[in-house]
Structure formats: structure tokens, C-alpha cells
Amino acid sequence: MxxxxxxxxxxxxxxxxxxxxxxxxxxxxxxxxxxxxxxxxxxxxxxxxxxxxxxxxxxxxxTEQGTKMALNVIRKHRLWEAFLFKMFDMTLHDIHREAELLEHQTSDLLAEKISEYLGHPKFDPHGDPIPNANGEITTEDTSISLAEAVEGKTYTIARLMSDDKEFFEFCAQNQIRYRNTLTVSKQFIGNKMTQISIGSNTIVLNEDFTKIIYVDEN
Amino acid sequence: MxxxxxxxxxxxxxxxxxxxxxxxxxxxxxxxxxxxxxxxxxxxxxxxxxxxxxxxxxxxxxTEQGTKMALNVIRKHRLWEAFLFKMFDMTLHDIHREAELLEHQTSDLLAEKISEYLGHPKFDPHGDPIPNANGEITTEDTSISLAEAVEGKTYTIARLMSDDKEFFEFCAQNQIRYRNTLTVSKQFIGNKMTQISIGSNTIVLNEDFTKIIYVDEN
DNA sequence: ATTTATTTTTAAGTAAGCTTAAATATTTTA
DNA sequence: TAAAATATTTAAGCTTACTTAAAAATAAAT
Known part of the structure; x- marks a missing residue:
């Protein structure tokens, strides 16, 4: 198609x-x-x-057929993201842009080779689930937006829900990466600002960013 | 474009x-x-x-501009071939087909990442030279067609000049790969059939195949 | 050197994937 | 619930990248 x-x-x-x-x-x-x-x-x-x-x-x-096609393309997109993320030092934003093009020019065979190489991953580096070759996709999602996270608790980053260049540059600089651990150290100005500790860093996130970072309770 | x-x-x-x-x-x-x-x-x-x-x-x-464009696409094609060949177990024919599509959807940045990962290779798995990022390409080529090779001599495979599926399946089965070593053990029926030793194998090639395998004298 | 065959070009037309402008339907809000 | 705002559809038209058919030029062959 x-x-x-x-x-x-x-x-x-x-x-x-x-x-x-x-x-x-x-x-x-x-x-x-x-x-x-x-x-x-x-x-x-x-x-x-x-x-x-x-x-x-x-x-x-x-239709069922249309859904199948969508999942096939999404599978290729997310496999490319995972693969490029593993192989090359590129920002998630750049990786997204490449995947957006490559996804349409990838045979099922190559997709399978990539999946195999990566050990059939279930999630891409944004935390988005990767459909399998049959078009089945993990739907369960227990994560919450960081905006709803509780002061003092520790979380695991589950999803970075954005295509924004600036956001991903910020992420790259601050160890905000899928599956990293963070602790909410302070919420203020009516929960619109969130201070988190991640690795040895302490950073303050504005409302925009807390809304697109999804986390799971540890 | x-x-x-x-x-x-x-x-x-x-x-x-x-x-x-x-x-x-x-x-x-x-x-x-x-x-x-x-x-x-x-x-x-x-x-x-x-x-x-x-x-x-x-x-x-x-024109110069047109040549630059051609070399840029050819660079991406051959980098993909080299990369896929290294990463995945696929026939040269399959790899060629994938590269034919991916070449048009690859940014200069990604091409550079691939090149870097491979150590800036000068040749792809067919033995074709890979233009560098400035559009410069190795033109020297001392290879001869296997059809002109001499009985008893030992050669290195320099180039597999074909897109043919059957040919590459034959290659895969018989260790006919870029840079492998072979010895011409016999020429017969008016030099139209060539018997070669490659690794521990001895195989007979017909005229079609000897014409598209290029070799350098050892 | 003509005839014949082949290539190249021109002309007209098609499908995909868009656009803008205007008509029509739906949704919102006062 | 009627008017205003917004969305959707229809209609007409554009560009790209093709097609086939016929005309014109070039190349090959007798």
C-alpha cells in the first residue's frame, strides 16, 4: 500500500x-x-x-483489515525506533523521524529480522507497545501521568508521550529515559511544578512535561 | 527529491x-x-x-548536481547493503531489495551513523565501491571477469555483478562471497565451463555465472 | 541510397493525492 | 430553538508520474 x-x-x-x-x-x-x-x-x-x-x-x-494494516505499520515504526535507539547515538526525536519514513519501506521479513535481533521486544524506547507479527498488541497499561504522581514516591518511567524535539533534547540531557527510576521530591504551585530526582540529578519539570511523562509506581 | x-x-x-x-x-x-x-x-x-x-x-x-544526487542515493543503497549484510542473515538478493527501498528514505545523518558503525567501509558486499559523504567514489578497479581467469591461478572475489535471485542463492550455498579466495582448477568446453575450488568445495560454473563474478589475482 | 526497422518525441489521457471555494450538514451557544 | 460557528462534503482544478497511439527522426540493412 x-x-x-x-x-x-x-x-x-x-x-x-x-x-x-x-x-x-x-x-x-x-x-x-x-x-x-x-x-x-x-x-x-x-x-x-x-x-x-x-x-x-x-x-x-x-475494519479488521484496516486495523491489521495500521498495526503492521506501527510494528515496523516501533521496531525501527528500538533498533536505531540500540545501535546509534541519536535523540528520540531524530529516531522518530527516521522511523516515520523507514516504516513504509520495510518488508515483513526485515521487520522480523530486526525483532529477532532485539529479542522480540514488547516496548519501544518511548514505552509504546510493539505489535507482534500477528498484529497482537499489549494493551494493559497501569501507568499514570507524572502530573498525578505523589510526592515522596519512587516511579519507573513507562512512557514518553511526545514527538517534540525540545522535549526529547531535555530528556537526553536529564536521564529521562524509558525504564529509568525517578523520585518525586516536591510538588508546588498547585501541583503544576514537579521536582524529581533521577540518578544523581534533581530537576524541576513544568506542567507540559509532567503531563507527557507516564510512570509506574515502583 | x-x-x-x-x-x-x-x-x-x-x-x-x-x-x-x-x-x-x-x-x-x-x-x-x-x-x-x-x-x-x-x-x-x-x-x-x-x-x-x-x-x-x-x-x-x-550534470554535476545530478551526479551528486545519484552518488548520494548510491551511497545510501550500498551502506544499507553492507549494514544489513553484517547484522542479519539474509541473502544478497533480499538485502538488495530492501536497500532499493530504504535508500530513498534515509537521512544523511542516518547514513553517516551507519557508515560510522561499519568503520566507513569502502565496498559493499557485492564489491561495489561506497561513495563517501562528499560524493567521492573509488574508481580504480583491477578486477577481471572469472570468464577470463586462468587455470591453476588463485583469485579473490572482487565483485558479484548481478541482482539475480538464483545467482545469489547459488552464491550463498557455495561460499561465493566478496573477498573469499578461489582457485580455478579447470576450464573446459571452450572455456565456457569453469571449475573452481573455494574453501573445501569444488564447483562448476557455467558461462553466465563466470561472466558476473569479478576477481583480482592474488 | 533507399527502404525498413528502431528509437525518440509529441499528444492525449489516466490515477493518486492533493488544493481552494462553495454548498450543505452538524454542533454550539446565546 | 434559532442564530452563529464549525465541520463535512462536493465540485473543480492542479501536479506528478505514468500510459498508449501516432508522428517524426535516427539507425540499420539490403
Whole structure:
């Protein structure tokens, strides 16, 4: 399938899971940076290909086939992230950008080789679950946003939910990495600022950052 | 640049170097599997972009800019081949197919990371030279076709000049690999059949195969 | 040196994946 | 609940990268 189609079903899948849970054409268009008209157009085409259900003015819903395609692309994306993260010294943001391109040009064979090399990992370096070759994906998620974390407790970083360059540069500089351990040492200004200890560092995070860092209680 | 454009300049570059040394639209079209009309069309477009010189009925000639683009893509292709060959157990044919796709979706940064990881190799697993980041490429080549090799002499495999699946499966089964050593033990039926020893194996090659294996005298 | 064959070019047309503008439907809010 | 705001759809049009068919030029062969 074409890059445009793969990105379209991926956007629907992701929107459905995390974001605003709104998969109407306008939201998908916004996410992909295309016009609403283009999204409606594409929706009709993909409905004809049985990748999604389209009814005028309704939210777009992936069919089983469409979901399978989305998970196949997401698998490749996350495997590339894990692989590049392991092999090369690059920021998570750069790795994300590479994976965004490579995911569409990767055979199932190569994906399997990468997965095998990495020991069939279940999560990528953002903490996102990696679908297996059959399109099965771990859905259980006990993590909470750092914004809801409790002063004095110790946590493990479960997810870095962002594509933002600045955020990942900040992460790289402050040992904020998937599976690292941190302790919440102080919450202040109405819980909008959070001071954490991570490794030997003590840093203060603003609200924006605490909202996109997800943690599991230790 | 688009995939179509990158493949077009690459085809011209390669035709100019190895093949029939004919870069007229029809030959490029044949190589790319598109119609002659499409090739002429593209040639005009690329001339407008200063990637090649186009004159009616004449061979296509890459400009400096076009050559640079071709070498940049070829660099990425060959780095991927070298990298995948090192990392994964895949046939040269499979590796070639993956590289053919990945080459167009690889940033200069990632190419550099791969090159660095491999210790800036000068040749890929087919024995093709890898252009450096400045678009400089090793051109010296002392190798001869195995069809011209001499009975009794020992050679090093310098180049496997093919994209053919069956050929590479044969290679994989018979230790025919870039830089391996072989001895020509017998030439017969008017030098059309060549018997070689490679490792502990003795195998007979037909004319087709001897023509695409290039060797250096030891 | 003509005829014949082959290549190249031109012309017209197609599909994919977009755009903007206008019409229509839905949602919000006063 | 009617008006205003927002979203969605339709319509028309664009660009890229192709296609086939026919015309024109070049190359090969008798």
C-alpha cells in the first residue's frame, strides 16, 4: 500500500487509542496536515478497499483489515525506533523521524529480522507497545501521568508521550529515559511544578512535561 | 527529491558506468520498467531542474548536481547493503531489495551513523565501491571477469555483478562471497565451463555465472 | 541510397493525492 | 430553538508520474 494510505489508517488507529478519540475526517486531516476535503476523499477510497467504514458525517472506523494494516505499520515504526535507539547515538526525536519514513519501506521479513535481533521486544524506547507479527498488541497499561504522581514516591518511567524535539533534547540531557527510576521530591504551585530526582540529578519539570511523562509506581 | 527522480538519475549514472554505456531515454526506460515516452518526459523535467543535460535524440548526461544526487542515493543503497549484510542473515538478493527501498528514505545523518558503525567501509558486499559523504567514489578497479581467469591461478572475489535471485542463492550455498579466495582448477568446453575450488568445495560454473563474478589475482 | 526497422518525441489521457471555494450538514451557544 | 460557528462534503482544478497511439527522426540493412 501507498505511504499516504498507511499514514491514514495509522492516524485513525492512533487517534482512536490515545488522543481526542475523535476520528472524524477533520481531526485526521489536522493530524496529517492535509485539507478536510482530502481526508473525506481518502476516506471514501479506503472504504471501497474495505479498510474502514465510512458514513457521511460520522467518525471513521477501521475494519479488521484496516486495523491489521495500521498495526503492521506501527510494528515496523516501533521496531525501527528500538533498533536505531540500540545501535546509534541519536535523540528520540531524530529516531522518530527516521522511523516515520523507514516504516513504509520495510518488508515483513526485515521487520522480523530486526525483532529477532532485539529479542522480540514488547516496548519501544518511548514505552509504546510493539505489535507482534500477528498484529497482537499489549494493551494493559497501569501507568499514570507524572502530573498525578505523589510526592515522596519512587516511579519507573513507562512512557514518553511526545514527538517534540525540545522535549526529547531535555530528556537526553536529564536521564529521562524509558525504564529509568525517578523520585518525586516536591510538588508546588498547585501541583503544576514537579521536582524529581533521577540518578544523581534533581530537576524541576513544568506542567507540559509532567503531563507527557507516564510512570509506574515502583 | 522523489523516489522516481532519484531512481532516474541513479539509472543514468549506473548505465554510464557499467552497462551498455548507453544513456538514451529508451535504455533508461527499459532499466526502470517504464515507457520510452515517460523517460523522455522525465528527462525534460530533470533538465529544467539542472540535474541533467537534455538534447533531443541524444544520450542523457548528468550534470554535476545530478551526479551528486545519484552518488548520494548510491551511497545510501550500498551502506544499507553492507549494514544489513553484517547484522542479519539474509541473502544478497533480499538485502538488495530492501536497500532499493530504504535508500530513498534515509537521512544523511542516518547514513553517516551507519557508515560510522561499519568503520566507513569502502565496498559493499557485492564489491561495489561506497561513495563517501562528499560524493567521492573509488574508481580504480583491477578486477577481471572469472570468464577470463586462468587455470591453476588463485583469485579473490572482487565483485558479484548481478541482482539475480538464483545467482545469489547459488552464491550463498557455495561460499561465493566478496573477498573469499578461489582457485580455478579447470576450464573446459571452450572455456565456457569453469571449475573452481573455494574453501573445501569444488564447483562448476557455467558461462553466465563466470561472466558476473569479478576477481583480482592474488 | 533507399527502404525498413528502431528509437525518440509529441499528444492525449489516466490515477493518486492533493488544493481552494462553495454548498450543505452538524454542533454550539446565546 | 434559532442564530452563529464549525465541520463535512462536493465540485473543480492542479501536479506528478505514468500510459498508449501516432508522428517524426535516427539507425540499420539490403
Amino acid at each position: 501507498s505511504v499516504a494510505i498507511e499514514n491514514f489508517v495509522k492516524a485513525i488507529y492512533n487517534n482512536d487509542k490515545h488522543d481526542i478519540k475523535d476520528t472524524k475526517p477533520g481531526n485526521i486531516a489536522k493530524k496529517l496536515g492535509i485539507s478536510n476535503a482530502a481526508a473525506t476523499d481518502m476516506a471514501k477510497k479506503l472504504a471501497a478497499k474495505n479498510l474502514l467504514n465510512y458514513e457521511k458525517y460520522q467518525a471513521l472506523q477501521l | 522523489s523516489v522516481a527522480i532519484e531512481n532516474f538519475v541513479k539509472a543514468i549514472y549506473n548505465n554510464d558506468k557499467h552497462d551498455i554505456k548507453d544513456t538514451k531515454p529508451g535504455n533508461i526506460a527499459k532499466k526502470l520498467g517504464i515507457s520510452n515516452a515517460a523517460a523522455t518526459d522525465m528527462a525534460k523535467k530533470l533538465a529544467a531542474k539542472n540535474l541533467l543535460n537534455y538534447e533531443k535524440y541524444q544520450a542523457l548526461q548528468l
